[in-house]
Amino acid sequence: MTASKRGLTTRRKRDSILQRGIGGTEPAMDYCLRIADNALENMTLAALEAYCLGAGGKKKQIETLGYMWGVTNTARGTTNIFVERMSVSVSARRHPDWVEPNDDAPRLKNEIIRRWSPHLKMLGDFHTHPYESLSEVADEKGYEFSDDDFECFIDDDFMWEESGNTPLMLVATITRLGKVRDSHGPTHLRSNIVAFDIGEFRIWLNASVGYLDEDGKRRCTRNKGSPVRIDLGPRLFNFSGDRVFGSGNGSGNG
Numbered sequence: 001m002t003a004s005k006r007g008l009t010t011r012r013k014r015d016s017i018l019q020r021g022i023g024g025t026e027p028a029m030d031y032c033l034r035i036a037d038n039a040l041e042n043m044t045l046a047a048l049e050a051y052c053l054g055a056g057g058k059k060k061q062i063e064t065l066g067y068m069w070g071v072t073n074t075a076r077g078t079t080n081i082f083v084e085r086m087s088v089s090v091s092a093r094r095h096p097d098w099v100e101p102n103d104d105a106p107r108l109k110n111e112i113i114r115r116w117s118p119h120l121k122m123l124g125d126f127h128t129h130p131y132e133s134l135s136e137v138a139d140e141k142g143y144e145f146s147d148d149d150f151e152c153f154i155d156d157d158f159m160w161e162e163s164g165n166t167p168l169m170l171v172a173t174i175t176r177l178g179k180v181r182d183s184h185g186p187t188h189l190r191s192n193i194v195a196f197d198i199g200e201f202r203i204w205l206n207a208s209v210g211y212l213d214e215d216g217k218r219r220c221t222r223n224k225g226s227p228v229r230i231d232l233g234p235r236l237f238n239f240s241g242d243r244v245f246g247s248g249n250g251s252g253n254g
C-alpha cells in the first residue's frame with residue numbers, strides 16, 4: 001500500500017471523494033468515544049512537542065501522527081470505543097502542512113501490542129493540525145478533517161481489517177492562545193468535537209468512525225451531523241434528564 005499524506009488541504013479532492021462514497025448512507029449506530037487519561041496525555045504531549053519544537057530542526061509547528069489501541073463493544077444501538085493507548089510514530093515524515101505515515105509503523109507496533117496487551121485491538125490513528133493563532137483556526141475551520149484525511153482513512157486497509165471495520169480517526173488541532181482565561185473542563189463545539197485548554201495552548205479533538213453500509217461499502221462519519229460523541233470526562237459530565245437508577249434499563253425499579 002502506498003503511503004498517503006494527511007494534511008490541511010481542503011476541498012481539492014471533493015469530487016473524487018464523492019465518487020468513492022464517503023458520507024452517503026447514514027450509519028445505523030451511534031458512537032461514544034472515551035479516551036483513557038494516559039492516552040489523552042500522550043496525545044497532548046505529542047501535539048505540543050511537534051507544535052513547540054518541531055522535529056528538532058528549524059521547522060516548528062509541524063503535524064505529527066500516532067496509533068491507537070483499545071476496546072469496543074456495542075450495546076443499545078451505541079458502539080462504545082475506548083482508547084486505551086496512543087503511541088506516536090517517530091518514522092512518519094512530518095511537515096507544517098501534512099504528515100506522511102510510514103506504513104510499516106502500525107504493523108510493527110501492532111505486533112508488540114499483540115504480545116504485551118492481547119486484550120487490546122488496533123483502533124486507528126491520530127494526527128495533529130497546528131495553527132498559528134485562534135483566528136486562523138476559526139477562519140480555516142482548522143478543527144475539521146480535510147478531504148485528504150477522509151480519503152486516506154477510507155483507503156487504509158490495515159486499519160479497517162484490524163479494527164473489524166470500525167476504524168477510528170482522531171485529529172488534534174492545536175494553537176497558541178493570545179490571552180489565557182479560566183476554562184472549566186472540556187467544551188463541545190459539536191458532539192464529535194471537544195476543546196480544552198492547557199496553559200497557553202488550546203486543543204480541539206475531532207473524531208470520525210468508519211463503518212460498512214448495507215452494500216458492504218466503506219463509509220465514515222463526517223465533520224458535521226456526526227453520530228459520534230466524544231466524552232472526555234465521564235465522571236464530570238451529567239446530561240440533563242440522565243438517570244442512573246430506575247431508568248427502565250433493567251436496573252433497580254422493582
Ligand SMILES: [Zn+2]
Pocket residue numbers: 006007008127128129145146149171
Ligand atoms: Zn488532517
